Amino acid sequence: MLRIVQCVPNFSEGRDLNKVEEIVSVLKNKKGFNLVSYEPDKDYNRTVVTLLGDPEAIIDALIPFTDKVLHLIDMNYQTGEHARMGAIDVIPFIPIQGVNMDECIVYANKVAKLINDQFDIPIFMYAEAANKKTRVKLPNIRKGEFEGMKEKIKEEKWSPDYGKPEIHPTFGVIGVGARIPLVAYNIDLDTDNTKRTGAIARAIRFSSGGFRHIQAGPVLLESRGHTQVTMNILNYKKNPLYRVLETVKMEASRYHINVPSCELVGLIPKEALLKTIKYYFQVEGKEFNENMSLEEITKYSIEYIGFRDFDKYKIIEANIN
Amino acid sequence: MLRIVQCVPNFSEGRDLNKVEEIVSVLKNKKGFNLVSYEPDKDYNRTVVTLLGDPEAIIDALIPFTDKVLHLIDMNYQTGEHARMGAIDVIPFIPIQGVNMDECIVYANKVAKLINDQFDIPIFMYAEAANKKTRVKLPNIRKGEFEGMKEKIKEEKWSPDYGKPEIHPTFGVIGVGARIPLVAYNIDLDTDNTKRTGAIARAIRFSSGGFRHIQAGPVLLESRGHTQVTMNILNYKKNPLYRVLETVKMEASRYHINVPSCELVGLIPKEALLKTIKYYFQVEGKEFNENMSLEEITKYSIEYIGFRDFDKYKIIEANIN
Numbered sequence: 296m297l298r299i300v301q302c303v304p305n306f307s308e309g310r311d312l313n314k315v316e317e318i319v320s321v322l323k324n325k326k327g328f329n330l331v332s333y334e335p336d337k338d339y340n341r342t343v344v345t346l347l348g349d350p351e352a353i354i355d356a357l358i359p360f361t362d363k364v365l366h367l368i369d370m371n372y373q374t375g376e377h378a379r380m381g382a383i384d385v386i387p388f389i390p391i392q393g394v395n396m397d398e399c400i401v402y403a404n405k406v407a408k409l410i411n412d413q414f415d416i417p418i419f420m421y422a423e424a425a426n427k428k429t430r431v432k433l434p435n436i437r438k439g440e441f442e443g444m445k446e447k448i449k450e451e452k453w454s455p456d457y458g459k460p461e462i463h464p465t466f467g468v469i470g471v472g473a474r475i476p477l478v479a480y481n482i483d484l485d486t487d488n489t490k491r492t493g494a495i496a497r498a499i500r501f502s503s504g505g506f507r508h509i510q511a512g513p514v515l516l517e518s519r520g521h522t523q524v525t526m527n528i529l530n531y532k533k534n535p536l537y538r539v540l541e542t543v544k545m546e547a548s549r550y551h552i553n554v555p556s557c558e559l560v561g562l563i564p565k566e567a568l569l570k571t572i573k574y575y576f577q578v579e580g581k582e583f584n585e586n587m588s589l590e591e592i593t594k595y596s597i598e599y600i601g602f603r604d605f606d607k608y609k610i611i612e613a614n615i616n
Numbered sequence: 617m618l619r620i621v622q623c624v625p626n627f628s629e630g631r632d633l634n635k636v637e638e639i640v641s642v643l644k645n646k647k648g649f650n651l652v653s654y655e656p657d658k659d660y661n662r663t664v665v666t667l668l669g670d671p672e673a674i675i676d677a678l679i680p681f682t683d684k685v686l687h688l689i690d691m692n693y694q695t696g697e698h699a700r701m702g703a704i705d706v707i708p709f710i711p712i713q714g715v716n717m718d719e720c721i722v723y724a725n726k727v728a729k730l731i732n733d734q735f736d737i738p739i740f741m742y743a744e745a746a747n748k749k750t751r752v753k754l755p756n757i758r759k760g761e762f763e764g765m766k767e768k769i770k771e772e773k774w775s776p777d778y779g780k781p782e783i784h785p786t787f788g789v790i791g792v793g794a795r796i797p798l799v800a801y802n803i804d805l806d807t808d809n810t811k812r813t814g815a816i817a818r819a820i821r822f823s824s825g826g827f828r829h830i831q832a833g834p835v836l837l838e839s840r841g842h843t844q845v846t847m848n849i850l851n852y853k854k855n856p857l858y859r860v861l862e863t864v865k866m867e868a869s870r871y872h873i874n875v876p877s878c879e880l881v882g883l884i885p886k887e888a889l890l891k892t893i894k895y896y897f898q899v900e901g902k903e904f905n906e907n908m909s910l911e912e913i914t915k916y917s918i919e920y921i922g923f924r925d926f927d928k929y930k931i932i933e934a935n936i937n
Contacts, residue, residue: 498859501828503854504827504828504829504851504854504855505827505828506825506826506827506828507822507825507826507827507828508825530825533824533825534825538819538863538866538867541863541866542859542862542863542866545859545862545863545866546859548899549895549898549899550898551901574870577870577871578869578870580872
């Protein structure tokens, strides 16, 4: 079996599409892995890159990628809706096939050391690759963002896992991690009221008393003229999409706000969609077939979950040959 | 202002109503506090007693109460649906008026010492009164129940807070605690399928990935011929009733199970009901008045939440003169 990991570097440019193209160019047409997608977002001013393939090939490519980002992004001039602490903000490794979590932790440390050695950018290890309990959750590390990190990194307890306790002056720092597939799921709300969207996000997110594996917050998408509840589902088995979506609808109904659509950032495992399609089939009393094709999964996901900008290749399994 | 606490001892007899009456008789018509209610449950084989009033008066009455229970209940012959580790299983103190949490912790320790000194029953301090992190959550202490406690209490880490590491041979042990008002809320399901009810409970409870402040499980009420999701809402401000109820309905709908009614065990703060009534008013676009009377709160609680066996005196504030 081929050894396959997913790697999802996020970098802090989503507006200047020439720069985005130049950065991702070093990831195109490489041997050993696919550049599955790159999704620049104007409001977030951030691009999520999804790579799938051989872990060593991906690690090799991340060095010229970091070099490009270093030369094209200066965090002192970067603003956007998404929290960020570096020009490349995070690099997570996710086991997909023939690779286990422990191996992903080894790969994460390997690339962290390489990047630090070569570019003198401090690295924090997070999620399954964290060396301290306080660093398991990325938001803990990132709190204060690029601007706050200048001082924070000097505190003993926030000393980086690789590198000196001093941010790179234009790049900042990177979080490198290993984790199970995370679903980056955003639910659109037919309102521009960020306060109400925030109240809805608090109902579902763990930090405010909500579901255990949900990180969520409100964001105003100025270019689209509405807000969304933006979230990470850290465990889609225990917090399936339908449950979060229906709870958001329930909360939105008190404000008479509609939920017209939603979107994924990056990829999603087939199993996560099947779990949710099954729920709606059961509600409607329809017979459910676990072995439906990726095309059927795509169709029903759009129909029941209301995805926009969605196609088969959003499903991890559609990208593995 | 009068100093008022709520104290909710739970004892392990809910079937032999003569015994129940004899036990609660020592709490009736006492000076300084009210016996607000006592609710024997056949399936649980347990009675929840609610006392409201002066903390010192309540502490004084808990001594003859313990004496009665000691003489009437032998845990070696007790069975029921509810987990339990003692003939009196728990004694929580809840600050209501003119008393803060720290004072409730002092009261809890006072009664714990008195009971242990007089009857040689080991006591575990829990919730806000816990002396160890592992004892904050009652289910951690109670795991293994009366039967398992015989050995568990001998482990150093489960040594009781008061008394010798040896259960009382017929009484077992007691958990004495202090906490904010907890809502003991049960949602009836129109099914006798405990497995499906368990799946629904797992969707909402924290330990399985659900809402942060919910403890829940399935129970079959044989005498009523249906199951319920039985739960403790540990923080009704962050996990309001409507959200839990609507999520249970959402999950039940996949199995085409109806949610005909629900019930409270013990009392509920007015604020908890207002939060939930407000949600349904907003959904229906009705004007909401924070200052509605207790009678109106009662009426709308029955109408929107679907309480059975509910009246005004289920609301804490209706019992304070």
